[in-house]
Amino acid sequence: MRSLLRVCGVAGLVLACAAGPAVADDGGFTIKDPRVKESSGLAASRAHPGIYWTHNDSGDGPYVYAVDAKTGQTVARITMEGVGRPRDVEAISIGPDGDLYVGDIGDNLDGSWSHVWIYRFHEPAQLKDQTVKATQYVVQYADGPRNAEALMVHPKTGRVYIASKRESGGGLYEGPAQLSVSGTNVFRRVGEVPWVTDGAFSPDGTKLALRGYFALAEYAWKGGAGPLGDWHAVPGTPVQAQSESVTYTPDGSALMVGSEGADSDVVRVPLKEGGAKSPSVGGSSTDSGDGAGSGNYLLGAVVLAGATVLGLGAKRVLRRRSG
Numbered sequence: 001m002r003s004l005l006r007v008c009g010v011a012g013l014v015l016a017c018a019a020g021p022a023v024a025d026d027g028g029f030t031i032k033d034p035r036v037k038e039s040s041g042l043a044a045s046r047a048h049p050g051i052y053w054t055h056n057d058s059g060d061g062p063y064v065y066a067v068d069a070k071t072g073q074t075v076a077r078i079t080m081e082g083v084g085r086p087r088d089v090e091a092i093s094i095g096p097d098g099d100l101y102v103g104d105i106g107d108n109l110d111g112s113w114s115h116v117w118i119y120r121f122h123e124p125a126q127l128k129d130q131t132v133k134a135t136q137y138v139v140q141y142a143d144g145p146r147n148a149e150a151l152m153v154h155p156k157t158g159r160v161y162i163a164s165k166r167e168s169g170g171g172l173y174e175g176p177a178q179l180s181v182s183g184t185n186v187f188r189r190v191g192e193v194p195w196v197t198d199g200a201f202s203p204d205g206t207k208l209a210l211r212g213y214f215a216l217a218e219y220a221w222k223g224g225a226g227p228l229g230d231w232h233a234v235p236g237t238p239v240q241a242q243s244e245s246v247t248y249t250p251d252g253s254a255l256m257v258g259s260e261g262a263d264s265d266v267v268r269v270p271l272k273e274g275g276a277k278s279p280s281v282g283g284s285s286t287d288s289g290d291g292a293g294s295g296n297y298l299l300g301a302v303v304l305a306g307a308t309v310l311g312l313g314a315k316r317v318l319r320r321r322s323g
Contacts, residue, residue, distance in 0.1 A: 027254065027268035029067070033074040036065055038260045040149070041092040041198060042247040043100065047123045049250065051075065053100060057244075057260065058088045062119070062134075064102060066127050069266075076127040080134035083119045091151035091198060095158045098123050102134075103151030105162055111145035115184065118151070118160065137179045142188045146171070149244075150199035152208065161224065163193045163210065170195060174224050190224045198245045203252045211246040211257065214239055218255075218271070238267050 031039055031054065038057035045051035050069045062080040067073070080102070088106030095101060102119040121134040141164075148170070150163035159177060164170035173187035194217075196210045201221065208219045208228065216237040220229030240259035247256050249268070258266040 027069065027249070027256070029069045029072040029266050031067055031258075031264050031266065032072040033065060033067070034262065035060075035063075035077075036067075036074070036264075037262050039258050039264050039266075040090050040244045040260060041103070041151075042245040042256055042258050042266065043092045043094050043200075044247050044250050044256070045123065046094055046098055046250065047125065048127055051127065052247070052256065052266065053092055053094075054245070054258070055089050055092055055102065057090065058086075058106065058108075060086070060089070062086055064092065064100065076124070077129050078121075078124065079129075079131040080119055080121060081131050083117070083134050083136045086119075087113075087117075090149040093151055093153040093160075093200065094123065094155075095153040095160075096155050097158060101151060101153050101160060103148075103162070105139070105148040105151055107145065107147040110147045110166075113145055115140050116148070118179065118185075120179070135181055137181060138184045139175070140184050140186055141173055142186050143171075146173075148173075149197045150210070152199045152201050154201055154205055155203055156205040159224075160187075161199075162187055163196050163199050165195055165197070169193065172224070172228070191228055193228070197243060200247045200255075202248050203250060207252075209234075209246055209248065209255055211243060213243045216246065216255065216257065216269070232272075234269055234271065236269050238265075238269075240265065240267075 036054060036056060039054045040057040041055055043053045045053060051066050052069055053064055053066055055064050062083050064078045065074050066076040068075050086104045089102060089104045090106040091103035093101045099120050099122050104117040107113050116139045118137040118139055119134045121132045124130060146164035148162050148164045152161045160175040162173045170193050171189040172191035172193050174190045175187045176185055179185050193210060195212055197212060199208060199210045201208055206221055208221045210217055216234040217231050218234055219231040222229050234255065237257065242260040244260050245258040249256060254271055255269045256266050257269055258264060
């Protein structure tokens with residue numbers, strides 16, 4: 001097994017710690033399907049315990065893969081019918097209705113496309129290769145095109161959120177109460193976020209995890225009103241070759257983080273009890289790595305976006321080597 005550096009949260013900073021055992025955390029697995037070379041999103045199945053849904057980044061067809069966490073093998077490839085050819089799929093999430101939401105929201109030209117898409121279909125009852133009818137939604141941002149890699153569906157309200165991606169920090173965008181197939185769905189900016197490559201809500205809807213290339217933070221969720229709540233850096237987060245995905249385990253006790261690349265690892269990161277403070281607690285936290293109000297965002301930006309500069313360099317090196 002490979003060894004890797006781990007990221008530790010100390011007084012709100014992210015530090016590279018001594019090398020430790022790699023990817024051997026209980027519940028971690030390696031995606032063994034040679035067709036999945038750019039795993040860019042993760043979602044824990046609700047209908048099938050131990051199954052995680054993923055997909056490739058750009059260059060693949062309208063496919064979603066169900067991966068068994070025990071073996072790392074694909075147990076089903078779903079072909080989405082009626083959505084055309086995806087452009088830059090970056091995220092996947094499951095709503096309270098048991099529907100999978102697939103975010104074709106990437107824009108590597110940083111805002112050159114007038115609209116992006118969300119695809120939606122119900123999680124299949126049986127795990128086998130099959131074609132399903134998917135609904136396609138057209139999405140625009142109220143303040144103009146954005147590049148984004150994080151799409152999160154709240155597990156209680158079913159509302160869809162997108163986090164845009166910029167070096168100086170992105171925005172958190174809230175979709176309409178219900179997505180419409182008959183027109184354009186306008187997402188409006190409701191908050192600020194650091195540079196992130198994926199995000200996920202906790203199963204109880206009280207926390208929001210945001211991931212960058214070298215860091216992972218958990219925020220208290222305030223319903224999208226005002227700044228994100230108290231936060232903490234998640235210790236034990238691995239530095240991966242190209243950190244791209246995050247989801248909660250079904251019981252909310254850990255986060256699963258993944259990377260792009262062939263035979264990519266998905267690592268289980270246990271959460272400290274309590275995690276980010278609930279909005280009902282109120283006030284600022286004095287716990288290491290926590291903060292409040294706009295201070296959360298500013299320090300969070302240092303944690304996630306600052307470390308990402310190194311991640312981008314590593315990403316470019318990897319692409320040059322593979323080119």
